[in-house]
Amino acid sequence: MKKKKKKKKLPIGLSDFKEVIEYDYYYFDKTKFIEKILEERSKVKLFTRPRRFGKTLNMSMLRYFFDVKNKEENRKLFENLEISKSEYFEEQGKYPVISISFRNYDKENWETGFRTIRTTIANVYAENKFLMDSLDKRELQKFEDIWLEKDEGDWEGSLRNLVQYLYEYYGRKVVVLIDEYDQPIIDSYIKGYYDKAISFFKSFYGLVLKDNEYLEMGVMTGILRVAKENIFSGLNNIKVHSVLNKRFTEYFGVMENEVENSLKDFELEYELDDVQKWYNGYLFGDTKVYNPWSIINFLDEEELGAYWVNTSGNQLIQLYLQRLKNEIFEDFSKLLNEESIFKFINESMTFDNLEANFEKNIWNLFFHSGYLTLAKKNEEEEEVYLKIPNEEILKMFSKMFIEVYFRDSNNFSKFTNALKSGDIEKFKFELNKILLENTGIFDISGSYKEQFYHGLMLGLILKLRNEYEITSNGFAGKGRYDLLLKPKNILNKLTGREGIIFELKIVNTKSELSFEEIHKKLEKECEIALKQIDEKEYSSVLRNAGVKKILKIGISFLGKEFEVKFEREKEIY
Numbered sequence: 001m002k003k004k005k006k007k008k009k010l011p012i013g014l015s016d017f018k019e020v021i022e023y024d025y026y027y028f029d030k031t032k033f034i035e036k037i038l039e040e041r042s043k044v045k046l047f048t049r050p051r052r053f054g055k056t057l058n059m060s061m062l063r064y065f066f067d068v069k070n071k072e073e074n075r076k077l078f079e080n081l082e083i084s085k086s087e088y089f090e091e092q093g094k095y096p097v098i099s100i101s102f103r104n105y106d107k108e109n110w111e112t113g114f115r116t117i118r119t120t121i122a123n124v125y126a127e128n129k130f131l132m133d134s135l136d137k138r139e140l141q142k143f144e145d146i147w148l149e150k151d152e153g154d155w156e157g158s159l160r161n162l163v164q165y166l167y168e169y170y171g172r173k174v175v176v177l178i179d180e181y182d183q184p185i186i187d188s189y190i191k192g193y194y195d196k197a198i199s200f201f202k203s204f205y206g207l208v209l210k211d212n213e214y215l216e217m218g219v220m221t222g223i224l225r226v227a228k229e230n231i232f233s234g235l236n237n238i239k240v241h242s243v244l245n246k247r248f249t250e251y252f253g254v255m256e257n258e259v260e261n262s263l264k265d266f267e268l269e270y271e272l273d274d275v276q277k278w279y280n281g282y283l284f285g286d287t288k289v290y291n292p293w294s295i296i297n298f299l300d301e302e303e304l305g306a307y308w309v310n311t312s313g314n315q316l317i318q319l320y321l322q323r324l325k326n327e328i329f330e331d332f333s334k335l336l337n338e339e340s341i342f343k344f345i346n347e348s349m350t351f352d353n354l355e356a357n358f359e360k361n362i363w364n365l366f367f368h369s370g371y372l373t374l375a376k377k378n379e380e381e382e383e384v385y386l387k388i389p390n391e392e393i394l395k396m397f398s399k400m401f402i403e404v405y406f407r408d409s410n411n412f413s414k415f416t417n418a419l420k421s422g423d424i425e426k427f428k429f430e431l432n433k434i435l436l437e438n439t440g441i442f443d444i445s446g447s448y449k450e451q452f453y454h455g456l457m458l459g460l461i462l463k464l465r466n467e468y469e470i471t472s473n474g475f476a477g478k479g480r481y482d483l484l485l486k487p488k489n490i491l492n493k494l495t496g497r498e499g500i501i502f503e504l505k506i507v508n509t510k511s512e513l514s515f516e517e518i519h520k521k522l523e524k525e526c527e528i529a530l531k532q533i534d535e536k537e538y539s540s541v542l543r544n545a546g547v548k549k550i551l552k553i554g555i556s557f558l559g560k561e562f563e564v565k566f567e568r569e570k571e572i573y
Contacts, residue, residue: 007265007266007267008024008025008026008265009023009024009025009026010025010026010296010299010300011025011026011027011296012296012297012300014057015056015057015060016060017057017060017061017063017064017077018060018064018074018077020057021077022077026262026265026296026299028054028254028258028262028292029081029082030054030057030058030061030250030251031061031065031078031081031082031083031084032082032083032086032251033058033061033062033248033251034061034062034065034083034086034088034091035083035086035088036247036248036251037062037217037219038088038091039088040239040247042237042238042239043209043215043217043218043237043238044209044217044218044219044220044237044238044239045217045218045219045220045238045239045241046181046220046221046222046225046238046239046240046241047219047220047221047222047241047248047252048221048222048223048224048225048240048241048242048243048368049221049223049243049252049253049284049370050223050243050368050369050370051223051369051370052291052292052293052308053252053253053291053292053293053370054251054252054253054292055179055180055221055252056101056103056179056180056221058221058251058252059099059101059177059179059219059221060099062097062175062177062219063097063099063177064077064078065078065083065091065092065093066091066092066093066094066095066097066175067093067095067096067097067175068093068094068095068096068097068170068172069096069097071092071093071094072093074092074093075092075093078092094172095172095173095174095175095216096166096167096169096170096172096174096175097174097175097176097177098124098128098159098162098163098166098174098175098176098177099124099177099179100120100121100124100159100177100178100179101120101178101179101180102117102120102178102179102180102181102183102184103179103180103183104183105117105180105183105184105187106187107184107187107191108191109191109193110188110193110196110197113184113187113188113193113197114200117155117184117200118149118153118155119149121146121155121158121159122146122147122148122149124159124162125143125146125147125158125162126147128162128165128166129147131143131165131166131169132144134165134168134169135165139161139165142154142161143161143165146158146161155200155204156200156203156204156207157203157207158204159176159204159207159208160207160208160212163176163208163212163214163215164214166214167214172216173214173215173216174214174215174216175216175217175218175219176208176209176215176217176218176219177218177219177220178205178218178219178220178221179220179221180221180222180223181201181205181220181221181222182222182223182224182225183222183223184197184201185197185198185201186223186224186316189316190315190316190319198231201231202231205231206231209238223368223369224365224368224369225240225242242368243282243284243285243367243368243373244285244345244374245285246285246286246287247285249284249285249286249287249289250287252284252289253282253284253289253290253291253292254289254290254291254292254295255287255288255289255290256280256288256290258290259272259275259280259290259295260272262295262299263275263299266299266302268299268302271298271304274304275290275295275298275304277390277391278294278298278304278390278391278392279291279294279295279298279390279392280389280390281373281387281388281389281390281393282370282373282389282390283373283374283375291308291370291390291392293307293308294307294308294392304391306392306395306396307392308370308392309392309393309395309396316365316369317365317366317369317371317400318400318403318404320362320365321362321400321404322404324359324362325404325405327359328359328362329405329452329455330451330452330455331363332397332401332455333451333452333454333455333456333458333459334451334455335372335386335387335388335397336388336394336397336398336401336455336458336459336462337454337455337458337472337473338387338388338394338472339387339473340375340376340385340386340387341363341385341386341387342383342384342385342386343363343367343383343384343385343386344360344363344383345363345364345367345383345384345386346361346364363386366386367386370389370393371388371393371396371397372386372387372388372389372393373386373387373388373389374386374387375387395462395465398459398462398463398465401455401459401462402459402460405456405459406434412434412460412463413463414426414430415427415430415431415434415460416460416461416463416464418430419461419464419500420464420467420497422498422551422568424553424564424566427564428564431460431562431564432562434460435560435562436560450504450505450506453504453506453555453557454472454473454482454483454504457482457483457502457504457555458470458472458483461483461485464485466488467487467488467497468485468486468487468488468500469485469486469488470483470484470485471483471484471486472484474541476536476537476538476539476540476541477536477537477538477539477540477541478535478536478537479532479536479538481501481502481503481533481536481538481541482502482503482504483500483501483502483504484499484500484501484502484538484541484542485499485500485501486499486541486542486545486547487499487547496548496549497549498547498549498550498551498568499539499542499545499547499549499550499551500550500551500552500553501533501538501539501542501550501551501552501553502553502554502555503529503530503532503533503538503552503553503554503555504529504555504556504557505525505526505528505529505554505555505556505557506556506557506558507521507522507525507556507557507558508558509521509558518558518561519561519563521556521558522556522557522558522561522562522563523556523563523565525554525556525563526554526555526556526563526564526565527554527565528554529554529555529556529565530552530554530565530566530567533552533554534552538552539552539569548571549568549569549571550568550569551566551567551568552566552567552568552569553565553566554566
């Protein structure tokens, strides 16, 4: 009997590097990041990556590596890791370090937000209270004002002052680490107190990072470069590394070889194809990257699921989707169709950019937040093709589509159940209810294009993705079908469930027609749709897959009016 391999614990929700290493949690070795940081000559470095792509753990790693406090103890953490083989290992434990994080910031107004910020800064001061014995009277007063969270404290200059105190104590320049620098700024924008937040952080960050003679190096992380440009004005020593850059790509996220090795370590290598489909697909620079949060959770649960998208952080996306739902419907539908969209991407996107042109810059937001990725890059650099990276994000997009475009989705289950059972009358009844009760989806001005209804139907039936392989605009026979639902193998074999082909037709007319005339026209289009399915032999793709029962549905639309006709192909055994 083969002895089962003992598996390491998985660091779900852990971002303290020391805890991960000391307690022997499973770790994707990213310590070579330290070497690359030191080789990169800029004074201040900003890394923008989507949430839960390893930013906080990397910042914790930098802290334990550089910090002069407990340097001998900390050195042991790195002895068996990649950085120990580097000439830069001699930099370990050489610098005083200030580490501050705003990743958990979530406040409704500036008053409570500022209190939270003050407490966060005061806690950093508390970690360095040993400095109080070496300060003169004036410095001691300023230190205590912050430590005790007094109103009269120099909060804007607090981090810069602490850098000076540490320099004077150790005689060495200081490394400053600021994790998720933009979280309070994003949160303040969503909740309506952006101007107050930006006013504070402009000074807070500027004073510590700009022209600071006591600063050895500053490292910042965030999701976006979202602040007004002048938050970094005059900071000519900052280097921004976004998801578009080729450098540092392997240190945020999990690489292909790391995923393969981890699946072997957890005896899940047979799941590789599905894991690729669900969690791969990101292109950072020119490197394929997996979502680390999803990979870690998959290794733990041993089950495919939407792990990353179920974490917090969608508020800004939701805000812009509601604002722009009419303008972006066509592009949104294309993405759901698993097509690419051609967009301009600004690496230094700011809230000023967003406010100036919401429709154009929402795609910047989607991209930098990790909801879209590069499909292919144009040589013009800033013009790129974007796509949904993987199955996990596709599921989230389909859910967002329903939430944004439909006021009430309670009837969707009745609609999809009717489709599954082949009850076309019930299907028509539920579709009619959906169209009547969700008037918001018809706010788009002008004639309704086929793309509109294609996106509409796709959004409705994507709830069936667990039971059917759903494809749209695919090649089959002698042409391209609109929508096709192929029963997943196990369901097909056990239940003999029908494969379904949809052909959609749109009627646009400028003339005034009676209700009867409209529906006669719609019925005629349905007949044309069914004839097209037969003539183009769309069902061949289902037959070739072994599907024995096929339901062909022609639907025609004119505004909120529609007709449905259907046929069933004779079963072949």
